Amino acid sequence: MEELEEIEVEGQTLEEAKLRAEGRLGALMEEIEVTVLQEGKPGMLGLFSRPWRIRARRKESVGERAAELVRAFFAELGSDVQPTVSRDAEHVHISVDGEFGWFLRRRGEALDALQYLVAAAVGKKGGERIILDVGGYREARRTALEKMAREVAERVRESGQESVLEAMPASERRIIHSVIQDYPDLQSQSRGEEPHRQVVVQKR
Amino acid sequence: MENALRLLVRSLVRDPDAVRIERHDEGKRLLFVVCVAPEDVGRVVGRGGRIAKSLRTLMRTVGEREGHQVVVEVK
Numbered sequence: 001m002e003e004l005e006e007i008e009v010e011g012q013t014l015e016e017a018k019l020r021a022e023g024r025l026g027a028l029m030e031e032i033e034v035t036v037l038q039e040g041k042p043g044m045l046g047l048f049s050r051p052w053r054i055r056a057r058r059k060e061s062v063g064e065r066a067a068e069l070v071r072a073f074f075a076e077l078g079s080d081v082q083p084t085v086s087r088d089a090e091h092v093h094i095s096v097d098g099e100f101g102w103f104l105r106r107r108g109e110a111l112d113a114l115q116y117l118v119a120a121a122v123g124k125k126g127g128e129r130i131i132l133d134v135g136g137y138r139e140a141r142r143t144a145l146e147k148m149a150r151e152v153a154e155r156v157r158e159s160g161q162e163s164v165l166e167a168m169p170a171s172e173r174r175i176i177h178s179v180i181q182d183y184p185d186l187q188s189q190s191r192g193e194e195p196h197r198q199v200v201v202q203k204r
Numbered sequence: 205m206e207n208a209l210r211l212l213v214r215s216l217v218r219d220p221d222a223v224r225i226e227r228h229d230e231g232k233r234l235l236f237v238v239c240v241a242p243e244d245v246g247r248v249v250g251r252g253g254r255i256a257k258s259l260r261t262l263m264r265t266v267g268e269r270e271g272h273q274v275v276v277e278v279k
Contacts (some may be wrong), residue, residue, distance in 0.1 A: 042234035069215055076208035077266060102269045110265035113258035120255055 006059065010051040022058035022131065033059045063092040065122045066130050073114070089141055093131045094118070108137050112169065113156035142175055148181035150200050152177035153186055167192070173199050205266055209236055209259070209276070216255065217244035234272040236263065239279045248278050 007024050014036070018146035022029055029084030035055045043049025060068075067083040073095065074081045081096045089166040103110055122130070132138065145168075152163050165176065173190055176199045188201045206225050214220035222241035227234070237260070238250050249256045260276045267274030 035245065069211075072211055073208050076211055080230065103265060105265060105268075110262050113262040116258045117216070117262065119210055144263070196247070 006055060007057070008053060008055050010053045012054045014040070014054070017052045017054045025056060025058050027058050031059055032056050036044070049067065060154070061204045062122050063087065063094065066092065066118050067094050069118050070096060077089060082085055091129050091131050093133065096134045098135055103134055107195065108141070111137060115152070139150050141172065145172055146179055149176045153180060153183050156186060156201050156203060157183070160161065160203055162200055165199045166200050167196045169195070173197065182196055205270065206236065208210050208266065209238070209263055212259065213238055213240065213248060217241065217249050218247070220246055232273050233275060234267060234276065235275045237277050245278065
């Protein structure tokens with residue numbers, strides 16, 4: 001992870017010092033952490049005046065903190081990983097590359113658990129959801145589920161019989177629902193209680 | 205394994221220095237007892253016990269890799 005740049009700036013007022021810090025760090029005020037090093041004094045006729053001096057640095061984002069925690073967790077288990085962070089409108093994606101078959105058994109339940117713990121540890125500011133992927137698991141699972149959902153849709157269309165899918169977690173049920181939405185003559189809903197909730201696909 | 209668990213627990217609480225992990229080797233079974241400051245117990249148990257459940261699920265898989273049957277308890 002890159003070193004966080006720390007700068008010291010002065011200003012006649014606290015506001016002015018903060019504005020300078022913003023400019024120098026190329027960051028918005030809410031992304032900056034400020035420590036006051038010296039409180040300023042207006043003085044009289046330019047005499048005895050003292051500028052405000054502050055130390056400022058860019059705050060670590062939720063994604064960076066999450067990635068660091070994931071890196072440290074796998075490091076403790078003897079795996080050196082370099083998580084990458086990317087963002088879309090609602091999600092912060094943390095991805096870890098490598099061979100993680102051992103970690104992904106029982107449908108990635110350990111992955112879901114680690115994702116939940118990391119989100120709890122870094123806090124979910126601004127409602128950004130953290131999505132953790134390891135060894136490309138979620139990506140592969142999405143592709144497989146989309147394919148299966150289309151096959152099920154064709155079958156229900158032909159037979160007219162409803163189809164009950166195997167139990168899956170909410171994130172995976174959402175993938176099925178979104179595929180079924182492409183079929184105007186079909187509908188899908190979830191039935192049962194967690195963790196045995198199942199998607200049912202039927203004709204409208 | 206213990207260090208990985210400690211790292212996660214420390215990241216969840218307000219008082220990381222109070223975190224202690226007791227390890228009890230019981231043959232194949234390996235028990236970790238997570239001890240935290242009294243005011244942090246809720247942060248390690250979580251709403252509806254979800255945090256504690258996630259710690260258990262995660263550490264079970266991590267333990268299996270090394271041939272251990274890992275159990276996590278929160279105290």
